[in-house]
Amino acid sequence: MARIAVFGAGGSIGHRVVSEALDRGHEVTAVVRDPAKITRSHPHLAVERGDVLDPASVAAVGRGQDVVVSAVGGDDGPGHLALIEPSARSLVAGLHALGAEAPRLIMVGGAGSLRTPDGRQLWDTPGLPTAVVEIMRSHGDALAYLRSVASEVRWTNLSPAARIESGRRTGRYRTALDDLVVDEAGNSVISTEDYATALVDEIERPAHIGRRFTVGY
Numbered sequence: 731m732a733r734i735a736v737f738g739a740g741g742s743i744g745h746r747v748v749s750e751a752l753d754r755g756h757e758v759t760a761v762v763r764d765p766a767k768i769t770r771s772h773p774h775l776a777v778e779r780g781d782v783l784d785p786a787s788v789a790a791v792g793r794g795q796d797v798v799v800s801a802v803g804g805d806d807g808p809g810h811l812a813l814i815e816p817s818a819r820s821l822v823a824g825l826h827a828l829g830a831e832a833p834r835l836i837m838v839g840g841a842g843s844l845r846t847p848d849g850r851q852l853w854d855t856p857g858l859p860t861a862v863v864e865i866m867r868s869h870g871d872a873l874a875y876l877r878s879v880a881s882e883v884r885w886t887n888l889s890p891a892a893r894i895e896s897g898r899r900t901g902r903y904r905t906a907l908d909d910l911v912v913d914e915a916g917n918s919v920i921s922t923e924d925y926a927t928a929l930v931d932e933i934e935r936p937a938h939i940g941r942r943f944t945v946g947y
């Protein structure tokens with residue numbers, strides 16, 4: 731059993747991570763800006779107020795946890811640019827302040843920086859809307875920052891496939907490091923349920939500390 735705090739616990743990905751972790755018997759703290767938004771109750775679920783952009787809040791949430799997951803997102807391109815890389819800095823600062831007792835950090839990442847089968851990065855695909863590129867770049871900036879502070883915190887970045895959508899939990903998925911996972915039909919996709927499965931698998935069997943990995947079918 732692990733103690734896991736999840737920033738963005740009310741979001742599409744965050745709430746699936748919370749459910750997957752609870753289903754496997756972990757102790758989960760859902761960290762949200764407005765606790766009233768979490769209406770579910772579970773004997774192993776606590777709800778706490780927190781702001782991922784405030785290192786003091788990160789430290790307060792992280793104290794006593796084994797893992798802090800960040801699944802935060804902004805409303806649009808500019809929202810992501812103002813949130814994702816700054817949140818990586820705040821998470822690292824807040825957790826680093828806890829010293830040897832600091833929990834692991836797992837950040838939900840983005841697919842944009844992954845290499846496609848034709849050898850470019852996904853964010854260089856011609857014709858992508860500016861807002862999408864901004865979201866992708868925000869995650870690229872966060873990943874670059876995490877890679878620059880390798881020794882300060884035990885971080886992992888888990889990039890979804892190019893498409894992540896609510897679907898079925900199959901428990902089957904493939905992983906890669908910096909290459910987009912693409913199926914035989916050329917699609918890069920993962921359900922939110924199986925993404926959460928891969929993330930909780932990584933919590934239970936750490937294999938990517940200090941690394942980014944990605945998951946798809």
Ligand SMILES: NC(=O)c1ccc[n+]([C@@H]2O[C@H](COP(=O)([O-])OP(=O)(O)OC[C@H]3O[C@@H](n4cnc5c(N)ncnc54)[C@H](OP(=O)(O)O)[C@@H]3O)[C@@H](O)[C@H]2O)c1
Pocket residue numbers: 737738739740741742743744761762763764767780781782783801802803804810813814838839840841842865889890891892893894
């Ligand atoms: N293919 C891909 O690469 C891909 C696809 C989808 C998503 N993603 C990434 O995955 C992440 C999560 O996506 P999602 O769809 O689950 O997002 P979402 O449903 O919009 O949820 C985002 C959550 O972040 C929380 N949040 C925002 N700012 C915060 C702050 N300062 N402190 C604490 N919590 C904060 C929000 O809480 P409030 O309720 O308080 O606003 C919200 O619950 C995003 O970064 C997104 O870019 C990547």
